[in-house]
Amino acid sequence: MSEQIRRLDSRDGDFFATLDALLAFESGTDEKIENAVTDILNAVRTTGDVAVIEYTNRFDRLDARHIADLELPREALDEALASLSDAQRQALQLAADRVEAYHRRQRAESWEYTEADGTRLGQIVTPLDRVGLYVPGGRAAYPSSVLMNAIPAKVAGVKELIMVVPTPGGERNALVLAAAAITGVDRVFTIGGAQAVAALAYGTQSIPQVDKIVGPGNAYVASAKRRVFGTVGIDMVAGPSEVLVISDGSGDPDWVAMDLFAQAEHDELAQSILLCTDADFIDRVYASIETLLPTMPRQDTIDASLRNRGALIKVNDLDEACAIANRIAPEHLELSMEQAEEWIGKIRHAGAIFVGHWSVEALGDYCAGPNHVLPTMRSARFSSPLGVYDFQKRTSLIQVSEAGAQHLGPIAAILADGEGLQAHARSARYRVKG
Structure with a gap:
């Protein structure tokens, strides 16, 4: 050395x-990158497909005319899987099976209980409707990232998984597309960079808006994910x-x-x-x-x-x-x-x-088997590996009985009065008899 x-x-x-x-x-952020990402996000949010096509053609050296030119049919994924050697296909499938077996143990279920006065309380666990998966493309391609992000989403019950993967110069990675076939990715668009993140976050005329974006990317992708957080969820900025x-x-x-x-x-x-x-x-x-x-x-x-x-x-x-x-x-x-x-x-x-x-x-x-998407930069002090729980959300269930309202109403009213929220207090007292 x-x-x-x-x-x-x-x-x-x-x-x-x-x-x-x-x-x-x-x-820290690079001002040049941040400015470029801001422009890209604004353009995609404003003009949708037009901006996505323009940036994709410019950055990936393509000649797409329509978003349809950038979406891969299911047959392309199946062909990629068939093109692998027996050893590659078997390794990919065995890895997928192990990752799925591990993550099935993480799936949370809804629960509830009923109190003595008939009040019913609980938690409803539901999967996200639609998730976007960003996968680096070209030579920097990681089929393992497809497995680690797509499988827990599918185990969680996510209804639709949309993958974006750039194909610079039209170069496709067969292992990445084969991993998408094995894991049941629903749609694949050959777009990348901040424009792909923007399309997933805001939706376009042809690309539906997702609820959460997961997966690794370069500095432009990381910056874009930070900026769209709140409009959609993100896994982490690693x-x-x-x-x-x-x-x-x-x-x-x-x-x-x-x-x-x-x-x-x-x-x-x-x-x-x-x-x-x-x-x-x-x-x-x-x-x-x-x-x-x-x-x-x-x-x-x-x-x-x-x-x-x-x-x-x-x-x-x-x-x-x-x-x-x-x-x-x-x-x-x-x-x-x-x-x-x-x-x-x-x-x-x-x-x-x-x-x-x-x-x-x-x-x-x-x-x-466990997920390889892990917290970095000392964030393991307060965060966890990516898992099924990242693709499920929890909703509180509250069904108060008439008897329960007599008990809880005065408690809520006293606390609401203490906070100066008189409408809260009166709303609770309206349910109290006498």
Whole structure:
């Protein structure tokens, strides 16, 4: 490597200041991007299909005349699935089956109860009507994102799932379209960027408005999702990918080094950190990094990521490692230890916990079953992985009996009077007899 990955020690006096600086990530906005996105959103909201076609032709080098030219028929998805090799098709189907089996356990059901006086209270759980799924296209294509976003939506009972995926230069990714076929995506439009987000959020003459937009995208997509939130729901605006490995010095240093690489290869802003109780093992991991890095096709990206945002950290013990992990609240946490199960209870903040030497994070990305859409930038302190619950909404059910109104009315009236809301108070008292 051109420079060493930083090595830290929790005993250093300035350790936590250094750690916080390492974790800091400014997701600040680029004025040029924000201005461009504002113009695109306004144009699509105003002129609908016309703007979508214009921007798609300009940015993706197409020559569409109508939105119909940008919608793929079901036959195109089935053909993409048929075009895969047997190994690809089987892997995609097996991954989809595992993701579906896991997410079926998340589905919430409506419930209610009746009080002694006959008052009925409950919660009605209903799926969203229509969801938009953004999928990166062209060479930067991720069929796993289709599985992880589409399957929980379908398990939740979403009535219509609309996928948008750019096809720059007309380039279609067969794996992405095959994933759409397997997961039962209802409609697919070959549009991307902020114009696709706008079309989903506001609706056009040909593209229906959705209730929520999910899925990853570039800076323009992220900016557009932030701006349309409130008009529609969004899943999250994710930051760079992260992995934190806690090691007790057992295991193979090559495995640990490659797990750090697996996150670092996403982009130069990705973060890979090792917390380890054994200084000798840290030396061995460092040696593995130096040996393995030249063999990686994405060597330059991994190198930049490790130099800029990576760290190998010596800690006093595993209790301290878990405390630091909770401070970091990583997207992915690997417990790379001999007795890993014993430490699960010490972890409060993490998007996903991978337990033991065999639980490599890459399996979670593709086929373990749990969702790979996870909170980043320390947001695991207050948010959760994408799941079926993100595609269901809850409605309160209140059916007050006549007897219940006699009991609740005076309570509500007293509180309403205290808030200076006399109409509330009188409305409640009207139901009270005598």
